[in-house]
Amino acid sequence: MTADVTDLMKKLVSLCKRRGYVFQSGEIYGGLQSSWDYGPLGVELKKNIETSWWNFMVSARPDIVGMDSAIITHPDVWKASGHLKNFHDPMVDCMKCKGRFRLDHIEGDRCPDCGGPLTEPRDFGLMFKTQMGALEDDSATVYLRPETCQSIFVNFRNIVTATRQKLPFGIAQIGKAFRNEITTRNFIFRSREFEQMEMEFFCLPEEAEKWFEYWIDERMKWYYGLGIKSGNIRTRSHDDSELAHYANSCFDIEYTFPFAAGGWGELEGIANRTDYDLKAHIEESGQDLTYLDQINKKKVVPYVIETSGGIGRTLLAVLLDAYREEEVEGRERIVLGLHRTLAPIKAAVLPLSKKLSGNAIEVFDLIRPHFPVQFDETGSIGKRYRRMDEAGTPFCITYDFDSLDDNSVTIRERDSLDQIRIPVETLIEKLKDLMDNGWSAEQ
Ligand code: GAP
Numbered sequence: 001m002t003a004d005v006t007d008l009m010k011k012l013v014s015l016c017k018r019r020g021y022v023f024q025s026g027e028i029y030g031g032l033q034s035s036w037d038y039g040p041l042g043v044e045l046k047k048n049i050e051t052s053w054w055n056f057m058v059s060a061r062p063d064i065v066g067m068d069s070a071i072i073t074h075p076d077v078w079k080a081s082g083h084l085k086n087f088h089d090p091m092v093d094c095m096k097c098k099g100r101f102r103l104d105h106i107e108g109d110r111c112p113d114c115g116g117p118l119t120e121p122r123d124f125g126l127m128f129k130t131q132m133g134a135l136e137d138d139s140a141t142v143y144l145r146p147e148t149c150q151s152i153f154v155n156f157r158n159i160v161t162a163t164r165q166k167l168p169f170g171i172a173q174i175g176k177a178f179r180n181e182i183t184t185r186n187f188i189f190r191s192r193e194f195e196q197m198e199m200e201f202f203c204l205p206e207e208a209e210k211w212f213e214y215w216i217d218e219r220m221k222w223y224y225g226l227g228i229k230s231g232n233i234r235t236r237s238h239d240d241s242e243l244a245h246y247a248n249s250c251f252d253i254e255y256t257f258p259f260a261a262g263g264w265g266e267l268e269g270i271a272n273r274t275d276y277d278l279k280a281h282i283e284e285s286g287q288d289l290t291y292l293d294q295i296n297k298k299k300v301v302p303y304v305i306e307t308s309g310g311i312g313r314t315l316l317a318v319l320l321d322a323y324r325e326e327e328v329e330g331r332e333r334i335v336l337g338l339h340r341t342l343a344p345i346k347a348a349v350l351p352l353s354k355k356l357s358g359n360a361i362e363v364f365d366l367i368r369p370h371f372p373v374q375f376d377e378t379g380s381i382g383k384r385y386r387r388m389d390e391a392g393t394p395f396c397i398t399y400d401f402d403s404l405d406d407n408s409v410t411i412r413e414r415d416s417l418d419q420i421r422i423p424v425e426t427l428i429e430k431l432k433d434l435m436d437n438g439w440s441a442e443q
Contacts, residue, residue, distance in 0.1 A: 005258040012323055013187055015334065019391045021045065021319070022188060034184030034191045041391060042315075044344030044372065046195075049226070049314055050174055052341060053197045056222050057172050057307075064170035064199065065163050069151030071176055072132065072142050080284030081150050081277060083127060083143075086245050089182060090121040102182060128178045128192075144178040149198045149306060153277040156202070156289050167291060167302055168203035168211060174311070186259045188312040195311040202291070202302035205275065211305045212272045216251050219270060219307050223253065226314070227339030228321050232256045234264065247271040253309070255317040267317055268309030275301040318342060322392060328417065331382075336392030337415055340435055345393045346371040347431060350384050352400040360399035363409060363424060367397075370428055371435070389414055395434060397427070413439045 016022040021042040025035035038046055058066045078084045090103040096116025103121045111118060128144040145151065152171045159171055174197045184190050203211050216235055223233055238250040250271040257265035278301050282289045290299040322337045340346065347367060351360035357377050364375040374393070376384045381398065388396050398410045409427065412419045416439065422430050 008258055008320075008323075009187065011334075012319060015323070015336070015390060016042070016319070019387075034181070035193060036188050036191060036312075041344040045318070045338075045342060046311055046315060048342045048344070049311055049318070050197070052226065053222065053309075054172070054174065056225070057170075057197075057199050061170075063165070063168065064172050064201075065159065065165065066172050067152065067155060067159065068173060068175060069145075069148065069155065071144055071178075072130070073145045073151065074154075075142055076284055077150050077154055077281075078127065078143050078146075080280045081153075082245055082280065083146060083150075087127055087146060088123045088125045091124040091182060092118040092121050094118055100182065124180075124182060126179045126181065128180055145176075146179050147177050147198070147308070148173045148175045148196045149200055149308065150277070152198070152200045153281055153289075153304075156278060156281075157287070160291060167293070167300075168201060168207065170199050170201040172197075172199040174198075186257070188316050189257060189259070189265065191312060196308060197311060197314075198306065198308045200273075201305040201307075203305065204293070204300065205303045208272055208274070208303040208305060212249065212251075212270070215305050215307050216253075216270050219253055219268060219309075223267070223314075223317075226318055226342060227337075228255070228317060232317075232321055233267070236264070244271065246273050246276040248274050255313075255320075257317070258320065265313075267313050268307065271306045271308070273304040273306050275303055277304065278302065333386055333389055335389045335414065338392035338394075340394045340438065343392045343394050344372065345374050345388070345391055346435060347395040347397055348374045348376055348384070348388045348393050349397045349399065350375075350381060351377050352381055352398060356399050356401065356403070359404065363397065363399055363427070366424070366427065367431065371431060385412070394439075395431065415439075 019041055020039035023037045023039055024031040025037045026032040054066070058064050091100055092103055092106060093100050094111035094114060094116045095118070097111060097114040099111060099113050101112065106112060109118060110116065127146050129141055130144065131140040132142045133140050152173060175195065176193060177196050178193050181190055181192055184192060201211055201215060220235065224230065232255060234254050235251050236254055238252065243250055250269055252266045253268040254264040255267045256263055278289050291302050293300050318338065319336065324335050324337060326333060326335065349360055349364040349367065351357045354377050361375060364373060367373045376387065385396055394414050396412045398412065400410065403409055408421050408423045410419050410421050
């Protein structure tokens with residue numbers, strides 16, 4: 001990593017801690033490597049991303065339904081899916097420096113870090129195993145799911161029966177997934193516990209290509225809707241050597257993560273999984289997971305187009321995209337220019353002086369039922385603006401001494417720093433308009 005990249009990541013990680021977005025898990029005990037806890041603003045941002053995804057993928061569409069499955073999954077699911085067989089990496093350890101490396105990342109037979117001798121390769125399973133029940137033998141082994149989508153395939157028949165959905169249709173899910181990754185780094189980009197937003201779109205085999213292209217476009221629209229700048233996001237087709245065992249074609253949506261090799265890192269994968277998974281579960285379970293095509297009067301095993309993104313990676317991309325440092329009237333300020341729909345706090349009420357707090361709290365109480373809002377009376381007004389800029393709050397509402405006479409307040413917009421003065425009685429209406437339509441130059 002170059003010094004600039006390290007510096008940017010350090011600054012972002014520090015802001016995340018300072019403002020309550022993301023904390024190192026178990027920090028007071030030295031921290032648990034690659035585990036992260038979302039703080040008060042982080043959890044709101046995460047929820048806003050999830051809600052946006054759910055609205056876009058499920059609520060707004062008649063052809064997609066949702067589900068929420070168990071994390072601890074029947075072991076046969078992973079036998080059928082191919083994970084027990086395929087989901088591991090051969091690893092070697094350096095006998096001198098104790099470093100551990102993926103065999104396919106090593107050239108020659110000596111340690112890439114210190115030149116020491118290497119052990120024979122050993123398989124390193126990526127699934128977290130645990131035991132269910134009192135017995136601790138093999139019959140009690142269960143797995144934490146390494147992806148959320150398998151539960152969708154396993155529930156395919158239940159959902160078709162319950163909802164009477166007709167092809168083409170999708171099933172969507174948001175939830176935790178667990179992978180015992182060999183190397184974890186770059187903050188929340190690659191962790192061992194993370195959240196996925198996955199949608200499996202079932203269609204007739206002959207229509208799979210059409211839907212594959214459709215979903216690449218739709219998913220890009222969603223990322224643009226989060227306010228991600230167009231030059232910072234792209235799609236890239238996998239070549240044959242990169243394809244997962246289940247896919248016959250795959251596109252990644254990539255973001256310009258500053259630490260990523262080649263400048264681009266994966267945000268989401270869109271794959272044509274063919275009928276691989278349903279067929280595998282039909283074979284393993286002996287159950288009929290076919291779909292009765294009423295028009296052609298025949299049973300088919302649908303093809304599946306999958307969209308699979310990570311919440312942590314989306315959150316990191318959104319934060320990186322929003323982070324900026326600038327100078328205003330000779331003073332530096334750090335701003336998170338988050339899109340207003342994602343911002344954890346939509347508005348902050350700031351009395352100019354503590355003497356005005358009683359009246360300003362009435363304004364705060366007025367807004368509270370409508371929007372996530374904060375009240376801050378501590379420190380100079382400049383300091384409070386800067387705290388809110390760093391937190392990504394789009395609108396600050398200042399209550400000053402004139403407010404006592406004219407019952408009006410000033411709204412300051414985070415990015416332009418423009419201000420307007422409006423009567424308190426129209427404040428909610430104005431804020432609703434700003435949340436819907438944004439701040440325009442002619443305010
Ligand atoms: N069902 C397909 C699947 O799981 P994947 O490419 O392995 O595909 C999909 O994962 C998405 O999940 C990735 O694009 C990424 O956003 C997220 N993801 C995967 N592994 C991750 C990890 N270790 N930490 C954080 N996010 C991860």
